[in-house]
Amino acid sequence: MTQIVKRPETLPEIRPPEIRRLEQVRTQTITFEGPGETLHLESGQTLHPVTVAYETYGRLNEGRDNAVLVCHALSGDAHAAGYHGLEKDEKPGWWDVLIGPGKSLDTDKYFVISSNFLGGCKGSAGPSSINPATGKPYGLDFPFYTVKDMVQVQRRLLKHLGVPRLLAVIGGSLGGMQVLQWAISFPGMVRGAIPIATTARLSPQAIAFNEVARQAIMSDPDWNGGDYSLDAQPERGLGLARMIGHITYLSEQAMLHKFSRRYINGQGRSFCLTKDFQVESYLHHQGSSFVRRFDANTYLYITRAMDYFDLEAAYGRLSTAFSGCRCPFLVVSFTSDWLFPPEQSRELVQALRRVGLDVSYCNIESDQGHDAFLLPGHRMGDVVAGFLNRLTRMAAS
Amino acid sequence: MSAHCVTAQQVDWSRSRPRDRALDTSIVSLVPQGARVLDLGCGNGDLLLRLKADRKVEERGVELEPGAVAECLSRGLSVIQADLEESLTDLREVAFDVVVLNQVLLATARPLHLLTEALRVGRLVLVSFPNFTYWRIRSQIVFKGRLPVNPTLPYQWYDTPNIRLATVKDFRALCQDKRWKVNKELFVNLDRQDLPRPVRFWPNMRASLALFALERGQG
Numbered sequence: 001m002t003q004i005v006k007r008p009e010t011l012p013e014i015r016p017p018e019i020r021r022l023e024q025v026r027t028q029t030i031t032f033e034g035p036g037e038t039l040h041l042e043s044g045q046t047l048h049p050v051t052v053a054y055e056t057y058g059r060l061n062e063g064r065d066n067a068v069l070v071c072h073a074l075s076g077d078a079h080a081a082g083y084h085g086l087e088k089d090e091k092p093g094w095w096d097v098l099i100g101p102g103k104s105l106d107t108d109k110y111f112v113i114s115s116n117f118l119g120g121c122k123g124s125a126g127p128s129s130i131n132p133a134t135g136k137p138y139g140l141d142f143p144f145y146t147v148k149d150m151v152q153v154q155r156r157l158l159k160h161l162g163v164p165r166l167l168a169v170i171g172g173s174l175g176g177m178q179v180l181q182w183a184i185s186f187p188g189m190v191r192g193a194i195p196i197a198t199t200a201r202l203s204p205q206a207i208a209f210n211e212v213a214r215q216a217i218m219s220d221p222d223w224n225g226g227d228y229s230l231d232a233q234p235e236r237g238l239g240l241a242r243m244i245g246h247i248t249y250l251s252e253q254a255m256l257h258k259f260s261r262r263y264i265n266g267q268g269r270s271f272c273l274t275k276d277f278q279v280e281s282y283l284h285h286q287g288s289s290f291v292r293r294f295d296a297n298t299y300l301y302i303t304r305a306m307d308y309f310d311l312e313a314a315y316g317r318l319s320t321a322f323s324g325c326r327c328p329f330l331v332v333s334f335t336s337d338w339l340f341p342p343e344q345s346r347e348l349v350q351a352l353r354r355v356g357l358d359v360s361y362c363n364i365e366s367d368q369g370h371d372a373f374l375l376p377g378h379r380m381g382d383v384v385a386g387f388l389n390r391l392t393r394m395a396a397s
Numbered sequence: 398m399s400a401h402c403v404t405a406q407q408v409d410w411s412r413s414r415p416r417d418r419a420l421d422t423s424i425v426s427l428v429p430q431g432a433r434v435l436d437l438g439c440g441n442g443d444l445l446l447r448l449k450a451d452r453k454v455e456e457r458g459v460e461l462e463p464g465a466v467a468e469c470l471s472r473g474l475s476v477i478q479a480d481l482e483e484s485l486t487d488l489r490e491v492a493f494d495v496v497v498l499n500q501v502l503l504a505t506a507r508p509l510h511l512l513t514e515a516l517r518v519g520r521l522v523l524v525s526f527p528n529f530t531y532w533r534i535r536s537q538i539v540f541k542g543r544l545p546v547n548p549t550l551p552y553q554w555y556d557t558p559n560i561r562l563a564t565v566k567d568f569r570a571l572c573q574d575k576r577w578k579v580n581k582e583l584f585v586n587l588d589r590q591d592l593p594r595p596v597r598f599w600p601n602m603r604a605s606l607a608l609f610a611l612e613r614g615q616g
Binding site: 328330335346349350353354356358359360361362363364365379382383385386387389390393 | 457463464466467470471472473474475476477478479487488489492
């Protein structure tokens with residue numbers, strides 16, 4: 001990302017920017033099994049064995065102090081950056097705008113780790129993975145899991161990778177919840193926390209949207225009480241859930257800019273009930289492409305984990321939740337995000353400052369809504385890069 | 398919403414840059430090595446960077462303008478985007494060695510409250526502002542009948558972020574009234590290159606900028 005700060009009097013010679021890419025990346029898996037590897041979940045249930053899918057970019061340095069953990073949001077996965085190189089017209093990882101050589105999470109400097117969280121459907125143990133006891137997908141037999149449980153599993157992964165501490169943990173939305181939980185659960189391992197477009201607890205409005213999405217899935221006859229084969233999942237319900245989600249990820253302004261009131265055929269009203277407006281076409285596309293890459297039961301579980309995340313309830317007061325934390329925080333919100341509104345980030349900032357922590361906060365101007373944290377076109381990248389530089393300097397001194 | 402809030406996004410702060418940087422050297426000289434410093438209204442972080450380099454301070458900044466905050470953070474400074482007054486309510490007493498209010502007081506809705514709060518959270522409070530009874534301003538009003546637009550007050554009446562006026566004498570009177578201990582006073586006017594030149598006598602008449610160092614406790 002280039003940001004022109006000041007234009008010098010004489011223009012320098014213009015050279016095309018050097019475009020460097022990550023070398024081909026691949027998703028790896030590790031399975032924690034055997035005695036002592038049973039995972040005890042907050043719900044009281046247990047899980048064994050536990051498989052985790054992950055990717056890493058860059059190299060762990062000799063001091064093993066340049067690792068950055070990336071936490072993904074609801075529909076993300078371990079593939080955060082670069083290309084797998086398996087298909088033509090392949091899209092890069094979901095946070096490729098931020099991660100790579102010379103980018104904010106500079107893979108020349110940092111060892112970046114990204115894993116599919118516990119309960120996901122992209123290689124880690126979750127409702128769509130095979131239950132070794134039955135040889136069939138877990139489905140609704142999979143235990144309920146929480147953000148805290150996800151963080152426990154990520155901790156195991158770091159141990160496996162030989163990473164004793166993290167320079168930073170970073171993530172947006174549900175990923176940001178994991179960041180907060182990391183700083184609380186393992187304060188001695190985290191040197192910097194970057195929660196983006198997130199909250200200490202969802203608003204009832206956000207829970208309401210999650211519930212409507214779940215009902216869309218569960219009222220699809222193909223859902224069949226959660227018992228479906230993976231090639232015949234409740235596509236209509238899951239697609240509808242995703243359409244609802246996408247309305248909440250955008251803003252009114254973003255929709256106005258993207259689609260205005262334009263018709264698909266460009267002519268005007270076609271007096272039919274199939275999709276007629278471009279905004280409808282967008283939502284349908286988001287829905288139908290989502291069902292090809294996501295699992296319906298997993299969607300139910302993850303949205304529940306988000307609903308249940310509540311640091312105030314878990315620790316009595318928000319500032320109490322952070323009282324054991326030691327690291328600097330960089331909190332980032334976006335002006336047009338109404339799903340995780342800036343006000344909730346300011347609450348985080350307030351609680352963190354009350355316990356005397358080093359907090360930076362920026363409410364970045366963007367009309368892209370909640371989705372802004374995944375998109376280029378604003379200053380999040382610069383802000384994150386500056387914070388990571390500071391953490392590196394602090395770690396060195 | 399404070400007045401600062403309303404104006405923050407429309408003001409061209411680059412116009413006041415020479416004035417805002419004019420006292421940096423003096424401010425740095427008043428800050429002890431390794432101090433914990435809170436810069437209220439820190440702009441793009443120029444002063445904090447200098448304090449970090451020259452005085453190895455532990456820096457914190459508060460700024461309302463989002464672009465300036467992003468600039469600070471990209472430069473690796475610890476800054477929060479917040480209303481100045483609101484940002485102080487979360488801080489305990491004497492949380493900082495030094496609190497800086499560099500050329501921001503006149504743009505705030507409740508300057509007295511802000512000063513009182515600054516003196517609560519800081520051991521030393523450094524306050525600077527343009528002196529409205531500077532002789533050039535007086536003569537401009539008297540002889541030309543126009544409000545001043547000059548390097549220390551570089552805005553027209555309709556686009557100024559300042560919603561207050563202050564003079565050296567008035568500020569001294571306030572300090573006396575509130576029994577604030579004035580540790581140091583420093584007065585300058587700007588030369589043709591906008592460089593500060595010290596003013597020793599008759600500051601209320603001859604200085605265009607004033608810097609006061611207030612100390613906690615009763616004077």
